[in-house]
Each structure stands twice: as C-alpha cells, then as structure tokens.
Amino acid sequence: MGMGDPGKGLLMRVKSTDGEILRLVASKIGGEVAVKLVSELKKRGRATEDDLAKNTNIKLNELRKTLFTLQKFSIITPEIVQDKGSGWMIFYWRLREDQLESIIRTQKRRVLEKLRERLEYEREHDFYVCVNPRCGVRYTFEEAMERMFRCSKCGSPLEHYDNTQIIAVLEDKIAKLEAEIKRE
C-alpha cells in the first residue's frame, strides 16, 4: 500500500547534516525561539541566560520557558561554574549535540509505543460518527449507546464509522518506524 510519507518531501528539501537535523528538532520542540537559542549555543559552546537574551532579543520569560523545554528533552544541559575572580557561581547552558542521535532514537521508540497504543484502541473499538459534516465527532459504540445514537454536540444522528483506513495508516507507519529503528 502506497501511503504518503510526509517526511519524504522534507528529506528532499533539507540536507541531512547534523546542523540541519538539530534545527529541525529544535523547531519541533520550541519553534523559531528554540532554533535561535540552539544556533546561538552552537556558536558559543555555552552561554548564560543573560548572554542568550542579549544576543537573540528574546524576552527573558519566553527564553527561560524554551530553555527548560529543551532541557526536558536533553538537547541542552545546565553547567554551573565558579568564577575564579569573584567566587560567584555562574549558571551556563550547554548544547548536547553529541547526544542528538540517541535523543532521536529515544523519541522514535516513544512515538512507536504511542502509535501501537492507538492502533490497539482502533482495533478494539467500533466507532460511530456524527452525520453532520460540519461536526463529524467520533464516538465509540459504548459512548454512542449512552447518547442514544445522537451527537451530544449538535444533536444529529450518528452512523457507523469504518476505521479500516485509519488502522491501515497506523500499521503502515508502525512498520516503517520499526524497520527504521532496526536499521539505525
């Protein structure tokens, strides 16, 4: 089955260099702000929050929020260094570019796990959908029964929903990811 792979088009547009991959990952995590921060950290090796704010013109609260999200996924790590002159502790952020591959591998495994769970849910349930095309809310059989086969949002009747295509999409993506994880 020839499922469309949205990643493929992107692959053709970008060169898969480490820098590009880092930019794509940062953009997914925190949009343009994260891309700016990661590029700045890549340039400087490590930097304090003040330095980052000065050089990127990002508001401090937004900057901190994005830095913590990047830290959550281990893209950056904090580094505390004692200043030799003043004895003060200086808090730096450092990019963990060497960890990028393993971070992506972990994400692939987690995404795979979520897709498997969704597939299990799709396989185990019978679905009903609101006939109103502007509404289109989907219910499980049990939920539809409780609502007497009427949409609780717009009151339209519900009809049986064939999720074969959804199952096929999930199976296809899972198979592709499994193969990729094995190869990498």
Added chain:
Amino acid sequence: MPSRRGEDLEYKVFRMIKNRGDKGILQSQLWKRIKATSREGSRISLRLERAGLIERRRELHEGKWTYRLVAKKRAVNPLSILDLPCAFCPNQDKCGLGGPVSPASCPLLAQWVEKTAYEASKGKVKAEVDEELEA
C-alpha cells in the same frame, strides 16, 4: 590494540561511511579524503568490518578492484517522526492508555491519523484513476 587517535579515526571513518547511506563509499576515495595510505585505510576498514559495523563489497572501479564500504547501520534521521504530534510532545511522560492524556483520546494524534488516512485514500483513488486512464 588501536591507540586513542586510531579509535577516533575509526569513528570518523565510520561516520563518513554511515552518512553516505545505501550508496556507501569506495575505499580508495575515502582514504584520499582522510589523507591516509591505502595500508592504513585497509586496516581501519577491516577492523570496522570485523566489529560488524560495515560491509565491504568488492567492486571494479576504473579497471582496478577495490571495495565499496557500506554501513550496516544508517544515520539516525528524525524526519519520519517530526510530522507526528507525539514526537517531543510535552505530555509524553503523562501519556498512556487509561492515563490523563492518552493516545486513544489525544485530539492531536486523532487529527494526524485522520489527515494521513484521508491523504492515503486520496492517493489510492488517484492511482486507481491513473491506472484506468492508462488502460
């Protein structure tokens, strides 16, 4: 036992081969790039092959026999997951069947699944029409 410098070089060579993907790289070209002699190069490639990291395929190039080096493992590419809402999702740790956030009830995942299913069915219909037109 290879020195630390030798290990670094091996790693560098492996990364270069890995980044070439399925195409691999000719042994002779690789040594020119890293400025190594063919003797040094052959040793490195043999070590990588013995470690199970690469494959050496014999190939005739410009009238001379050489090897094409292809990595058994491919470079990690995130593109296959970046369009999925679950990748780098802030709720990842809380997400699970029966949990407060679940792959079964996640609206973002539902949207992705429905959109992809719709695109796939559109692609399938188009392929069928093309086949009919060709016939």
